[in-house]
Amino acid sequence: MPIISEKGLKMPASPIRKLVPYAEDAKKRGVNVIHLNIGQPDIKTPQVALDAVKNNTLEILEYSRSEGSEEYRTKLAEYYKKRDIDINPSEIIITTGGSEALMFTMGSITDPGDEIIIPEPFYANYNGFATASGVNVVPVVSKIDDNFALPPIEDFEKLITPKTKAIIICNPGNPTGYLYSREEIKKLAAIVKKHDLFLIADEVYREFAYDGAEHYSILQEEGLENNAIVVDSVSKRYSMCGARIGCMISRNKEIINTALKFAQARLSPPSFALIASEAALDTPQSYFDEVIEEYVERRDLLITELNKIEGVTVAKPQGAFYCIVKLPVENTDDFAQWLLEEFNLNGETVMVAPAAGFYSTPGIGYDQVRIAYVLKKENLVKAVTIIKEALKKYNA
Numbered sequence: 252m253p254i255i256s257e258k259g260l261k262m263p264a265s266p267i268r269k270l271v272p273y274a275e276d277a278k279k280r281g282v283n284v285i286h287l288n289i290g291q292p293d294i295k296t297p298q299v300a301l302d303a304v305k306n307n308t309l310e311i312l313e314y315s316r317s318e319g320s321e322e323y324r325t326k327l328a329e330y331y332k333k334r335d336i337d338i339n340p341s342e343i344i345i346t347t348g349g350s351e352a353l354m355f356t357m358g359s360i361t362d363p364g365d366e367i368i369i370p371e372p373f374y375a376n377y378n379g380f381a382t383a384s385g386v387n388v389v390p391v392v393s394k395i396d397d398n399f400a401l402p403p404i405e406d407f408e409k410l411i412t413p414k415t416k417a418i419i420i421c422n423p424g425n426p427t428g429y430l431y432s433r434e435e436i437k438k439l440a441a442i443v444k445k446h447d448l449f450l451i452a453d454e455v456y457r458e459f460a461y462d463g464a465e466h467y468s469i470l471q472e473e474g475l476e477n478n479a480i481v482v483d484s485v486s487k488r489y490s491m492c493g494a495r496i497g498c499m500i501s502r503n504k505e506i507i508n509t510a511l512k513f514a515q516a517r518l519s520p521p522s523f524a525l526i527a528s529e530a531a532l533d534t535p536q537s538y539f540d541e542v543i544e545e546y547v548e549r550r551d552l553l554i555t556e557l558n559k560i561e562g563v564t565v566a567k568p569q570g571a572f573y574c575i576v577k578l579p580v581e582n583t584d585d586f587a588q589w590l591l592e593e594f595n596l597n598g599e600t601v602m603v604a605p606a607a608g609f610y611s612t613p614g615i616g617y618d619q620v621r622i623a624y625v626l627k628k629e630n631l632v633k634a635v636t637i638i639k640e641a642l643k644k645y646n647a
């Protein structure tokens with residue numbers, strides 16, 4: 252029997268998807284499963300994007316340029332300019348989702364054995380991308396009691412070694428919903444400059460900033476030209492997760508030239524998705540205003556309802572569409588499985604993402620779950636009622 256790689260063995264399974272077989276079994280038993288576990292928005296994709304694909308007259312689905320077409324990158328640069336981010340098209344590489352931008356970034360800046368510092372809890376797939384590159388994730392704990400604000404900068408500095416290559420942040424955060432302030436970004440900028448590190452910001456939730464707060468991109472910060480790499484995506488912005496288009500942006504030419512070689516190796520991003528993504532840039536501001544209003548209403552309702560449950564603590568998100576919820580149970584892996592295997596309220600149950608998988612420090616996050624508020628308000632209220640009744644039974 253040929254033997255698979257050490258790396259393959261080490262690849263972590265997604266904490267979001269590992270409960271899927273239990274959910275499938277529940278559905279087979281006739282139980283309706285309300286999915287709070289996955290960031291698939293129920294928001295409609297902008298009509299301009301759908302129409303562009305429907306109405307196109309392409310006769311050959313050719314390869315596009317490895318870095319994405321000039322037209323799309325030019326239009327994308329205009330999108331960023333409107334958001335006070337001054338970049339030019341040659342500083343952008345179009346990728347197959349933000350996921351590929353993360354892989355190209357890791358591939359371009361790390362060697363096996365290097366280290367990347369990440370505030371936790373973090374988007375669980377960073378673990379997978381790091382493992383694929385042979386990189387060690389070094390976590391800095393951020394706390395639910397601080398709403399998951401940036402941990403003290405000294406906590407980062409203590410962890411910097413000759414192997415450290417970068418700090419990764421997700422802003423606004425998945426799974427925390429935390430939106431980093433300009434001051435926090437400035438602290439990170441100072442430390443990466445002092446130690447000659449890269450600062451990677453995953454800004455795929457950029458448009459989702461609430462309560463009048465403004466997203467501050469690391470590309471708006473002066474003096475970070477050599478250090479800053481941004482990962483972006485159309486997936487959440489236009490509810491186009493299935494399109495598989497994202498990008499990486501850097502003013503550091505060496506980074507772009509290196510990442511381009513990875514892009515050339517996979518030839519090009521997908522053509523139909525490029526057509527949809529380019530058209531999506533004409534989405535009117537009113538679309539975002541409506542979407543944001545909807546998410547704010549969902550967040551407020553969800554938090555109000557969760558706070559009514561005894562023993563539950565919720566961090567209030569100011570961005571993205573997730574929140575971390577502390578539950579009065581010892582192990583949310585077990586609780587989440589039990590919800591699917593053994594519990595239902597009038598034929599319905601919920602699927603949540605146990606939060607330990609979003610931490611890299613062993614043993615923490617076991618009393619937390621991540622909830623994605625990507626469902627209609629009535630379903631969120633129903634889901635919280637189910638959690639409340641489930642907790643009563645589980646802890647009886």
Ligand SMILES: Cc1ncc(COP(=O)(O)O)c(C=O)c1O
Pocket residue numbers: 290347348349350351374421425453455483484485486492495496497
């Ligand atoms: C924080 C974050 N980064 C990146 C991604 C990858 O998204 P995609 O590859 O669909 O652009 C996701 C998807 O959920 C995410 O939540």
